[in-house]
Amino acid sequence: MSEFLVVYKLPVVVLLSIILFVGFCIAINYIVKIVIIKQKILKLLLEKRAREIERKNEALERNNLIQTRLISIISHDIISPLRFVHIACNSMVDDLDEIPKDLQKEMLSEIGHSAKELELLSTNIMNWIKYQNENRRMIKEEFDLSQMADQIFGVFQGLARQKKIQFKNEVNTGVVLYQYMEPVKIVIYNLILNALNFTEKGCVTISGGKAKKGILIKVKDDGKGMTEQQINNVMSDYFIVSSANVDKRKGNGLGYLIIKDMLKLVNAKFSIKSINGQGTMVTIFLPS
Amino acid sequence: MQPNIIIADDHSMVRKGMKMLLRTQLNCKNVNEVSSCNELMIELRKKECSHLILDVIFSDGTALEVVPTIRKLYPAIKIMIFSMQLVEVYADAFKQYNVHYYLSKSLNEEKSLKYITGFLNNEQNHSHSVKELHQKNPFTILAPRELEILHYLLNGHHTNDIANALNLSTSTISTVKKRIFEKTETATITQLLELAMLYNISF
Structure with missing residues (x-):
């Protein structure tokens, strides 16, 4: 027995250690694999998080820029006209008798005009702020597009009459939308406001009808038109600031900013077609 | 008269x-x-x-x-x-x-x-000239040309566009842009915008 042990001791020990070693290697291999897999999972998670944070950061940065823009609009387009409404009124009250009739009329019509512009601008700023809250609760409802167009035209009737611009409502009768009503209304409001602002004479036309998978709305004007660069600017995601200048009218860029935000809410798409000097047509597709 | x-x-x-x-x-x-x-x-x-x-x-x-x-x-x-x-x-x-x-x-x-x-x-x-209370403003030290280009920068225009609008070379615009960042101690347009908002520079 002891001989057997003596003879076989060495190989047995060697064999045992080989087995142990191989087992050890397999175990290590296994552990390493698990660690690698875990690491990969962690890395993926981390990347996902990083992307999320980056996206949120971008949104925050964009909001920041928009806020800066809004402050500038409020200071330039609201506060300073209001100051001069006040100054003009004061000086009219003080020396009404000495002011010739034509100047009086000029001033009054300007004050009225300013009041309307301020109303429209404030409405829009309010519209934009209202829909910035991501947790807002909204309910879809049914509404008639043609009626909505009439209602919005009503808001701008005074301005249109002054500029001798005609409104045409060519929406097919019976086009009923099931949508979040206010965002759609805000979009059309802004499209008509833009059309009105950049048109000197002619018509602003809204048309709409059913398409294959949704509803198409078109707002067309006979205005100055937009250059390709202006269109690209407007369509770009990073567009936050003033659209290039069209003669006397200075776009503050707020209109399209709001339009794009609202269209995102209702999952709609839009496109702009324009011939310089002959007008612009904006088409919106609302999927049903 | x-x-x-x-x-x-x-x-x-x-x-x-x-x-x-x-x-x-x-x-x-x-x-x-x-x-x-x-x-x-x-x-x-x-x-x-x-x-x-x-x-x-x-x-x-x-x-x-x-x-x-x-x-x-x-x-x-x-x-x-x-x-x-x-x-x-x-x-x-x-x-x-x-x-x-x-x-x-x-x-x-x-x-x-x-x-x-x-x-x-x-x-x-x-x-x-009217003496009024002024806030210390980091934009005060900008030269005329720098203020001119600042306006376009704040409005989101790119170097090329500014060069076209002002009839200057893009390298001039880049140099001035760098100087604006240096003088206002900012690094990005976003920071510049924030600073402008804080110090009531409208554009």
């Missing part, structure tokens, strides 16, 4: 209010209005002008771009800057173009009228 006044401002309410003040309070009869840099240059070519009341920011450029041209073509015209922009930031820049009158739109009526009267009477003494 009645002064021939041009008011250049992109808000019609501001122009009309100013015209009203000039006509009723200061009895100036010849007051014309223009709403953009382009219109201003056309008007100057057409009509004689003795006094120009000029806003800083227009839809088609800034006063900083047109003032040197006006100075060259019509050296006799008296110019007064009339703007919401802060005196402490812009007034020095305009002094370099020999424009010494700078009236803030936020100044009260009485003081404004006095200031305008001094301007219309061609009083040489600019020292009665």
